[in-house]
Amino acid sequence: xxxxIRDQIHxxxxxxxxxxxxxxxVMASLPVASRSNAxxxxxxxxxxAAGFVAAxxxxxxITGLLYSRGLLxxxxxxxxxxPPVGLISPEGVAVAPDGSVFVSDFLGDRVFRLKPDGxxxxxxxxxxxxxxxxxxxxxxxxxxxxxxPAGNLYVADATGGTIRRVDDRGxxxxxxxxxxxxxxYGMAGVALDGSxxxxxxxxxxxxxxxxxNGDGSFLxxxxxxxxxxxxxxxxxxxxxxxxxxxxxxxxxDNPTYPQxxxxxxxxxxxVTPERKLSVIAGTGVCGFSGDGGxxxxxxxxxxxxxxxxxAGNLYVADANNHRVRRIDDxxxxxxxxxxxxxxxxxxxxxxxxxxxxxxxxxxxxSAGLLYFADASCSCWNPxxxxxxxxxxxxxxxxxxxxxxxxxxxx
Amino acid sequence: MSDEASxxxxxxxxxxxxxxxxxxxxxxxxxxxxxxxxMLHDREAAEDAVQEATLRAWRKLGNLRPGTPMRPWFLGIVxxxxxxxxxxRWWSVLRxxxxxxxxxxxxxxxxxxxxxxxxxxxxLPTDQREVLVLHYYLxxxxxxxxxxxxxxxxxxxxxxxxxxxAMRPFFRVGEAVT
Numbered sequence: 001x002x003x004x005i006r007d008q009i010h011x012x013x014x015x016x017x018x019x020x021x022x023x024x025x026v027m028a029s030l031p032v033a034s035r036s037n038a039x040x041x042x043x044x045x046x047x048x049a050a051g052f053v054a055a056x057x058x059x060x061x062i063t064g065l066l067y068s069r070g071l072l073x074x075x076x077x078x079x080x081x082x083p084p085v086g087l088i089s090p091e092g093v094a095v096a097p098d099g100s101v102f103v104s105d106f107l108g109d110r111v112f113r114l115k116p117d118g119x120x121x122x123x124x125x126x127x128x129x130x131x132x133x134x135x136x137x138x139x140x141x142x143x144x145x146x147x148x149p150a151g152n153l154y155v156a157d158a159t160g161g162t163i164r165r166v167d168d169r170g171x172x173x174x175x176x177x178x179x180x181x182x183x184x185y186g187m188a189g190v191a192l193d194g195s196x197x198x199x200x201x202x203x204x205x206x207x208x209x210x211x212x213n214g215d216g217s218f219l220x221x222x223x224x225x226x227x228x229x230x231x232x233x234x235x236x237x238x239x240x241x242x243x244x245x246x247x248x249x250x251x252x253d254n255p256t257y258p259q260x261x262x263x264x265x266x267x268x269x270x271v272t273p274e275r276k277l278s279v280i281a282g283t284g285v286c287g288f289s290g291d292g293g294x295x296x297x298x299x300x301x302x303x304x305x306x307x308x309x310x311a312g313n314l315y316v317a318d319a320n321n322h323r324v325r326r327i328d329d330x331x332x333x334x335x336x337x338x339x340x341x342x343x344x345x346x347x348x349x350x351x352x353x354x355x356x357x358x359x360x361x362x363x364x365x366s367a368g369l370l371y372f373a374d375a376s377c378s379c380w381n382p383x384x385x386x387x388x389x390x391x392x393x394x395x396x397x398x399x400x401x402x403x404x405x406x407x408x409x410x
Numbered sequence: 411m412s413d414e415a416s417x418x419x420x421x422x423x424x425x426x427x428x429x430x431x432x433x434x435x436x437x438x439x440x441x442x443x444x445x446x447x448x449m450l451h452d453r454e455a456a457e458d459a460v461q462e463a464t465l466r467a468w469r470k471l472g473n474l475r476p477g478t479p480m481r482p483w484f485l486g487i488v489x490x491x492x493x494x495x496x497x498x499r500w501w502s503v504l505r506x507x508x509x510x511x512x513x514x515x516x517x518x519x520x521x522x523x524x525x526x527x528x529x530x531x532x533x534l535p536t537d538q539r540e541v542l543v544l545h546y547y548l549x550x551x552x553x554x555x556x557x558x559x560x561x562x563x564x565x566x567x568x569x570x571x572x573x574x575x576a577m578r579p580f581f582r583v584g585e586a587v588t
Binding site: 004005006008009010011012013016018019022023025026027029030031140141159161 | 428429431432433436439440443444447448453456457460461464465468525527528531542543546547549574577581
């Protein structure tokens, strides 16, 4: 009887699914100002209220008299300040076929587009709306970005719990939402395979493939050697193998799902089209070692973004080693940017002699320009804004192309 | 499953960080809507109730202590908001006569089949409907229903019994398994 009642009440009420974006809408409706401004209203008794009104009127009369006699200086009225649109915390990077570079701003809740002519435009986020015009949409900690051959941009909206797509008309839509039917929460990474299927990695360990019919399947990761992993960003090579960064313990404080134990083995995991898993870089122990030797024997420390150049070399943002590293087709790992010491020492030296601070998302153009998010903060500290930098893989020169002061067209 | 409010998130939310608040409350918005729809039987009213409850939760953050289980805390506010809505002077007249739920073709059969159960649920007193929706539709354990409704566990059970008894003629044995 218990199950019968449950089934029939479910059947009776499930005719009305939860509206898409309800979470975003209700959160966006909260007062923008500090919560304390929305606190309990002071309630005055009738006696106090009358006194308050009398005092207010008296003050207004006195002020009016002073003003009319020219005894009050005129104070210019400032226009309301608009929150800056500039870059705060660069996170994901994706390169489009036309040479445009897209950068997600994890703390700024926006996605920027660096156009080939060097100008920066706001591409998505910063608003309070749901699906529709992308620049009016609300993003909630956007992370990895991916681009399909048609030029549509996919955004792993981490805390928002969605995978969003922005088409070439600038319209944003929701492809995957947290919860049913795929039960994917805490989106970390997004990548597209050759068939156009969307792969989603989640902070608490799942990898889900969702094809163009909307059918989903989970990747069985039980064959992965210990320690428990913490999947991050992803990329496919030209042969259809999927590469996934396995981050470090403590890479996220996992605020949304604290009940899930945190993993992280500081590795790069490869998944073949037959879904066989292997570790191609990292020993499972976080640290730094191994440059000039086999990647599988080298140590990484919180690897983030992954990208391939035209020759098939794999590049990984070794975030907590403050380096960008390359794994060639013989499996040998080297450093291509960063000294290992966190900081910003400008662009005057070769990339391998330049300080980086927590590089994360990576994208490489067909011309061999490696763009990366030099995040410069631990994703929770807006007082230390990050930068977008580019390494010319032919010359080894590094250039900063965007920071918090770069003008943004909205 | 634990969903206790971490000290880190609570302090950030109290300082006005909407993202932290979203991480605390956001995962429960889906259940909140389902509860509101189960109580109000009107999509628009359910959305309004969830929105108003979220705003109330935002304002009540000052009372939230780290370690408080978030789901009963937030759903309790939603349940209270639904009761307030149902007490509205004109609401029952205007809303209960309106069309029900989604009408897309894919749901048509289930709407027809579920109509009797839904109509019976609607006619229940609010207190009985509340515990049935929380327990059977949101699949919450009885002790959590009690926390949300603000009543003892024994009262939850007695309200559930009375509600089921009233609805018994509308439950069809042949449709137990779907």
